[in-house]
Amino acid sequence: MSEEEQVTIVPLAPVKRKLTEDEDRRPNTRKRTRSLFISIPADNAVQKVLINPSPTPSIFADLPPLDIEQDSDTDSLFDSPDSEATTAFSNSTSNSSTVTAGVVTQTEPASLKAPPIPGLTFDPTLLLPQPLIDYVFAQCISTYFTKPLTNQVMLFCRPDSSTLPLFLADLLSAVSDLLQPKLSRETHDLLFASRGRARQAIVNLYEPGDGISPHVDLLDRFGDGIVGVSMGSGCVMEFKKGEKRHGMYLPPRSTIIICGEARYEWTHGIEKKVEDAVARDDGRTEVVKRGTRMSITFRWLLPGADVVGGRTGDKEE
Numbered sequence: 001m002s003e004e005e006q007v008t009i010v011p012l013a014p015v016k017r018k019l020t021e022d023e024d025r026r027p028n029t030r031k032r033t034r035s036l037f038i039s040i041p042a043d044n045a046v047q048k049v050l051i052n053p054s055p056t057p058s059i060f061a062d063l064p065p066l067d068i069e070q071d072s073d074t075d076s077l078f079d080s081p082d083s084e085a086t087t088a089f090s091n092s093t094s095n096s097s098t099v100t101a102g103v104v105t106q107t108e109p110a111s112l113k114a115p116p117i118p119g120l121t122f123d124p125t126l127l128l129p130q131p132l133i134d135y136v137f138a139q140c141i142s143t144y145f146t147k148p149l150t151n152q153v154m155l156f157c158r159p160d161s162s163t164l165p166l167f168l169a170d171l172l173s174a175v176s177d178l179l180q181p182k183l184s185r186e187t188h189d190l191l192f193a194s195r196g197r198a199r200q201a202i203v204n205l206y207e208p209g210d211g212i213s214p215h216v217d218l219l220d221r222f223g224d225g226i227v228g229v230s231m232g233s234g235c236v237m238e239f240k241k242g243e244k245r246h247g248m249y250l251p252p253r254s255t256i257i258i259c260g261e262a263r264y265e266w267t268h269g270i271e272k273k274v275e276d277a278v279a280r281d282d283g284r285t286e287v288v289k290r291g292t293r294m295s296i297t298f299r300w301l302l303p304g305a306d307v308v309g310g311r312t313g314d315k316e317e
């Protein structure tokens with residue numbers, strides 16, 4: 001966003017999806033974040049920045065890892081270590097690792113390579129330029145993360161009529177160029193050609209110990225073709241489908257593409273840890289400490305899902 005563009009801050013009643021009884025009972029489903037919802041109007045001249053007044057569940061809710069069919073319209077919860085879920089999560093026997101006094105006990109170190117999941121594209125050697133990442137990171141911090149508790153921002157564009165702030169559009173275009181040689185024409189088109197669709201971008205800020213519950217991105221809000229960029233620090237992202245699990249280390253400046261089976265049949269999530277065990281090429285395991293990580297996820301809004309904030313940016317009922 002250029003300096004001339006005006007940013008208006010208005011309070012928003014968050015879009016809520018009522019948790020089902022089952023979700024409500026699960027220990028790790030409480031969100032303790034503040035989110036900004038940014039609805040970009042058609043002329044893109046004024047951006048409405050909408051702030052959740054209190055830490056409430058956002059439009060996202062988590063998904064039981066092995067229960068995709070039953071609860072397929074849900075997405076993620078962003079988990080901070082200060083949530084009441086932390087203890088339950090750390091003590092859970094279903095997780096592959098636990099953090100004890102800063103030491104990682106992990107059954108299997110994460111891979112530096114893409115796991116064999118159809119629709120998942122990841123190449124840790126293809127990195128975005130550091131100056132671009134530094135610029136985007138700084139712009140996000142100064143534009144969106146000015147309040148201490150805010151750690152998630154969602155931007156919603158209109159189909160064909162509004163665009164992302166320039167620094168995010170530049171980032172997306174750099175990702176498009178970087179991945180072009182790696183992707184089939186069809187996949188590249190799915191990810192980057194607008195074809196009348198509207199963009200949504202979500203910016204998540206993680207401190208060491210933060211994570212995001214295993215989830216499938218909302219099926220009734222987002223289409224196929226998800227682009228993720230990691231900045232600042234790396235972390236392990238875990239993909240799960242039934243008994244199958246793959247952890248992969250996402251270094252800073254890397255990108256991940258989630259399409260097709262990877263998008264619809266596997267959950268992805270990030271454990272709440274302060275460090276990750278990663279299998280190096282030489283067969284040794286390296287423990288990598290987490291720092292502050294920012295991720296930017298670009299998705300396509302499904303037709304009719306571009307409604308957050310109202311067309312004129314008015315306060316949502």
Ligand SMILES: O=C(O)CCC(=O)C(=O)O
Nearest residue numbers: 076202204217228295297
């Ligand atoms: O932080 C990430 O890389 C993942 C974010 C994510 O999965 C989401 O926002 O749906």
Ligand SMILES: [Fe+2]
Nearest residue numbers: 076216217268
């Ligand atoms: Fe996600």
